[in-house]
Amino acid sequence: MSMNRRQFLKLASASTILGVGAASVINNISNSSLEAAQIHPDPRSLKAKRWGFVVDVSKLTTEEDYQRCIDTCHDIHNVPNNPNPRHEVKWIWKDTYEHTFPNTAEDKIMNRELQEKNFLLFCNHCQNPACVRVCPTKATFKRESDGIVMQDMHRCIGCRFCMAACPFGARSFNYTDPRPNIKVENKEFPTRMIGVVEKCTACYERLAVGKQPACVEKSNGAIVFGDLEDPNSEVRKLIAEKYTIRRKPELGTQPSIYYVIGGGEHA
Amino acid sequence: MYNSGKIIAGLVVFFILATLPFLLNLGKANAKIEPSIDTPEINAMPKKHCVETKVFMRAEHMQLLNNWRDQVVRNGNRIYVGSDGNEYQISLQNTCMKCHSNKKKFCDKCHNYMAVKPYCWGCHIAPKENEA
Numbered sequence: 001m002s003m004n005r006r007q008f009l010k011l012a013s014a015s016t017i018l019g020v021g022a023a024s025v026i027n028n029i030s031n032s033s034l035e036a037a038q039i040h041p042d043p044r045s046l047k048a049k050r051w052g053f054v055v056d057v058s059k060l061t062t063e064e065d066y067q068r069c070i071d072t073c074h075d076i077h078n079v080p081n082n083p084n085p086r087h088e089v090k091w092i093w094k095d096t097y098e099h100t101f102p103n104t105a106e107d108k109i110m111n112r113e114l115q116e117k118n119f120l121l122f123c124n125h126c127q128n129p130a131c132v133r134v135c136p137t138k139a140t141f142k143r144e145s146d147g148i149v150m151q152d153m154h155r156c157i158g159c160r161f162c163m164a165a166c167p168f169g170a171r172s173f174n175y176t177d178p179r180p181n182i183k184v185e186n187k188e189f190p191t192r193m194i195g196v197v198e199k200c201t202a203c204y205e206r207l208a209v210g211k212q213p214a215c216v217e218k219s220n221g222a223i224v225f226g227d228l229e230d231p232n233s234e235v236r237k238l239i240a241e242k243y244t245i246r247r248k249p250e251l252g253t254q255p256s257i258y259y260v261i262g263g264g265e266h267a
Numbered sequence: 268m269y270n271s272g273k274i275i276a277g278l279v280v281f282f283i284l285a286t287l288p289f290l291l292n293l294g295k296a297n298a299k300i301e302p303s304i305d306t307p308e309i310n311a312m313p314k315k316h317c318v319e320t321k322v323f324m325r326a327e328h329m330q331l332l333n334n335w336r337d338q339v340v341r342n343g344n345r346i347y348v349g350s351d352g353n354e355y356q357i358s359l360q361n362t363c364m365k366c367h368s369n370k371k372k373f374c375d376k377c378h379n380y381m382a383v384k385p386y387c388w389g390c391h392i393a394p395k396e397n398e399a
Contacts, residue, residue: 037348038347038348039338039344039346039347039348039357040344040346040348041343041344041345041346042345042346042356043346045343045345078392141341143343145343146343150340150341152340152341153390154336154340185392187360187392187394188360188361189360190360190390190391190392191390191392192390193386193389193390204343208343208345
């Protein structure tokens, strides 16, 4: 069969189009991802545009008050209690005023009571999180729906860039297998494995079934949780009423934890 | 042909050695791998069913689990509607393993046979089982 140039070009272009079309059809058929109709969020889940916390440490009067919040979080999330302090894993912890607000601690004549107080610290779920920017695998990411800074343990490769980037020390690395150092495992929640970074996830698993974060529940009102974008939420009312500060605001990460300062009758 | 006796004898020996593994197993049935669904939770079901059909689960459970993982962790979707119309909580530990509480006789059966080592259990807590 002989063919002139024009016929050849026609045939070639037609078969290219057919081939590309067929490939896309086959791709669509063999695509095993779930249909939208097959999957949806739990109707009980709490919703917000951007979750935030207001922490009033004046309501935490005893050591036991702090420890109750810390223990409940670490128990339900299977956070290991590593004997080596350099391998410490923590989701929520307490620290001094000087360490919490380092750029204001040089003031010698300010309220002594405040300066001697311990503060409850956990992931700030920043609006502009540095950890998310540096993660090479997108293992840590900001949830579009509610602003929680999440950690996908399946993707984490343990490079620890996020630990270097986080200005608040909210992230811990599993230098050892965490399993032997978990006293009582919570069977409803996974543990982590050696070589991944972990941190507070704002109890996303509890929000999904309509519960408040565990530390909020156990804090006797010292931690209030709510939607920072909703002007009528309890957190927004507290922030409007009282004087609050955030940790290291000069870094521009826009933390979502507000610490109530003072609250005395002249405040 | 020179040395034909030695060559033919050598070939016969080689053929027998090379095919020995097949000859020894000739006529024997392969050990059948049967993941057990004999757990108290499954036995208590009035009508035994999984989130999808047995055939689908056998072939596609890894894709399903991968999709479940991404939907929960990354999109916050926690309810799966099976093709039977029932709704299921998406959770390896709290849904799959609540029924299949016999990991050693269920998951491990095929995974060991196929020599695949999924790393689910590095983090997800397997149900407590009695060594039997």
